[in-house]
Amino acid sequence: MPAILGQNQYGKSENRVVRIVRDGGIHRLKDLSVSISLSGDMAEVHHSGSNAHVLPTDTTKNTVYAFAKEYGIESAEQFGIHLARHFVTSQQHIQRARIRIEEYAWERIQVPMPGAGEATTFTEATEASGHSFVRSGQETRVCQITYDGARWQIISGLEDLTVMNSTNSEFWGYVKDRYTTLQEAYDRILATDVSARWRHGWEFDENPMPAWEDSYAQAKRYILQAFAETYSYSLQQTLYAMGSRVLEGMEGIDEIRFSLPNKHHFLVDLKPFDLTNDHEVYLAADRPFGLIEATVLRDGAAAEIPVDLTGG
Numbered sequence: 001m002p003a004i005l006g007q008n009q010y011g012k013s014e015n016r017v018v019r020i021v022r023d024g025g026i027h028r029l030k031d032l033s034v035s036i037s038l039s040g041d042m043a044e045v046h047h048s049g050s051n052a053h054v055l056p057t058d059t060t061k062n063t064v065y066a067f068a069k070e071y072g073i074e075s076a077e078q079f080g081i082h083l084a085r086h087f088v089t090s091q092q093h094i095q096r097a098r099i100r101i102e103e104y105a106w107e108r109i110q111v112p113m114p115g116a117g118e119a120t121t122f123t124e125a126t127e128a129s130g131h132s133f134v135r136s137g138q139e140t141r142v143c144q145i146t147y148d149g150a151r152w153q154i155i156s157g158l159e160d161l162t163v164m165n166s167t168n169s170e171f172w173g174y175v176k177d178r179y180t181t182l183q184e185a186y187d188r189i190l191a192t193d194v195s196a197r198w199r200h201g202w203e204f205d206e207n208p209m210p211a212w213e214d215s216y217a218q219a220k221r222y223i224l225q226a227f228a229e230t231y232s233y234s235l236q237q238t239l240y241a242m243g244s245r246v247l248e249g250m251e252g253i254d255e256i257r258f259s260l261p262n263k264h265h266f267l268v269d270l271k272p273f274d275l276t277n278d279h280e281v282y283l284a285a286d287r288p289f290g291l292i293e294a295t296v297l298r299d300g301a302a303a304e305i306p307v308d309l310t311g312g
């Protein structure tokens, strides 16, 4: 029986590009890792080794750096859109491009004002350096742009946004079988590293280009607010509250998926030391961890974000 070539894609992964915009002494920077996956009419290279349809992965890497210069990087989404459109429209044999981007955040270092003399106290006036930065960011921002020449799929998201509620979390009333030992909790710590992806559902139109930076900041704000404001009886309930808050507040988003590790915090038994522990001392366990995952959808929307957030 002859073998048949299945799904295939190729490209250059994790192209690290830093783009500086120099406005006199004030610099702005974007720091991205860009991964490119192309697919299309690629049977021949697999069957015979003919590279006639293959744009080298090395060229896709070069394109990232050339586009950073030519177009700049206003936002990860916009940069990904430029790249995806370029590969699909300029290459006859490439029918689909998927661009995944991770963005690393930097903030300006605060320095003493020039001429203000030696800074002697922390309250002394400071200003931000125009060209000195410290890596920042509570999370890693991500996006994925897919284009097949007709349809755009634009997914934004974040990884590792670590949050904790030190109260307002309970977990009780669950199924108990002969293996259950978990004690019901009426006041526990709820902590997780939020990974989320949200899909922009509108027909993409570049004129005007959506305000990607504002959209990201708003989605993150809703996620954090819902986490803080939900009195939680389970991490599942908190997940749904976070997702529905984003969908209610942002009409351009049709679907959001979360992957939430339950970062367990166990009250330590201090009785052997003749000490009480009134929800004061916890052991933060790193594994095993519960893993709570779900998609929240606008009514009528299709579920397109892969179950495994990094898959698809």
Ligand SMILES: O=c1[nH]c(=O)c2[nH]c(=O)[nH]c2[nH]1
Pocket: 171, 182, 233, 234, 235, 236, 262, 290
């Ligand atoms: O929020 C929780 N959801 C669960 O499904 C679960 N299971 C468990 O052991 N602890 C928790 N906590």
